[in-house]
Amino acid sequence: MNSRPIDSTRRAAGLAAATAAAVAMIACTTMGSGTGSVSPGNTPVAFAWTSKDGGTTGTMSATLADGTAYSGPFLQMTSAVRTESLEPLWTGWRRGWRDWGYWGGTYPDVEFATRYSGKVVANLKGPDSQQLRCRFNLNNPVAGMGGGGQGECQAAGGRTVDAVFARS
Numbered sequence: 001m002n003s004r005p006i007d008s009t010r011r012a013a014g015l016a017a018a019t020a021a022a023v024a025m026i027a028c029t030t031m032g033s034g035t036g037s038v039s040p041g042n043t044p045v046a047f048a049w050t051s052k053d054g055g056t057t058g059t060m061s062a063t064l065a066d067g068t069a070y071s072g073p074f075l076q077m078t079s080a081v082r083t084e085s086l087e088p089l090w091t092g093w094r095r096g097w098r099d100w101g102y103w104g105g106t107y108p109d110v111e112f113a114t115r116y117s118g119k120v121v122a123n124l125k126g127p128d129s130q131q132l133r134c135r136f137n138l139n140n141p142v143a144g145m146g147g148g149g150q151g152e153c154q155a156a157g158g159r160t161v162d163a164v165f166a167r168s
Contacts, residue, residue, distance in 0.1 A: 030055050030146050034165035036153075038064065045161050049074060055144020060122045062132060062153065062161065070124035070132050076144060077117040086113075116141035120149065131156060136163065143167075 032055070034047035043065040051058030056078065061071040118141035122134040132153040140147025148167040154160050 028052055028054075030058075030144070030168065032145055032165060032168035034163050036062070036161045036163035039160050039162065045163070047163055047165065049145050049165075051145060053144075055146040056116070058145070060124060060134070062124055062134075062163075068126055068130075070126040070130070072122060072124040074120055074122035074134070074145070076138065076141065077119045077121070078114050079117070080112050080114045083111045083113050116144075118149075120145065120151070122153075124153070132161065134161075134163070136165070139167070 029050060029052050031048070031050045033049075036045035036047060037043060038045060045065070046063045047060065048063075049055075049058055049060040056076045058074055059071060060074045061069060063069045116138075118138040120134075120136040120138060122132075122136075124132040124134065126132070132155055134151060134153035136149045136151030138145070138147055138149040145165060146168045148165050150162075150164045152160055152162050
């Protein structure tokens, strides 16, 4: 019995599965950019970010005009609750509150509901242990960083960077 055709078939199937997984990961990756300026001095800064969860968490980079690059994680502050935990709070009332949006209408009995704060923090590291800590306010919190926003970063020496992110 010749096992080569079976091995070739297994390799082809494995390659197809790996390719499908890579395409799925790429399809879920979102990216965006932003601009900013350092104060004092008003020199430009270029921002870029990537995320695999729609812009709630990911990696961000900031590159100064002199080429100094910082990078690190970002995270939107969120809170989550199991909707079944809310059930006792609706006793005697219709579920939800109409003007609350994400908890206002109908929802399944058991589900996680996430509240997106619109507040993003990032910790970016550069050369020689330099750091930028950043905070941003999103224009559309449910869209994550992809909805655009604005904020600032602070360096240890007191310099600040104002930043604006475009909708992607």
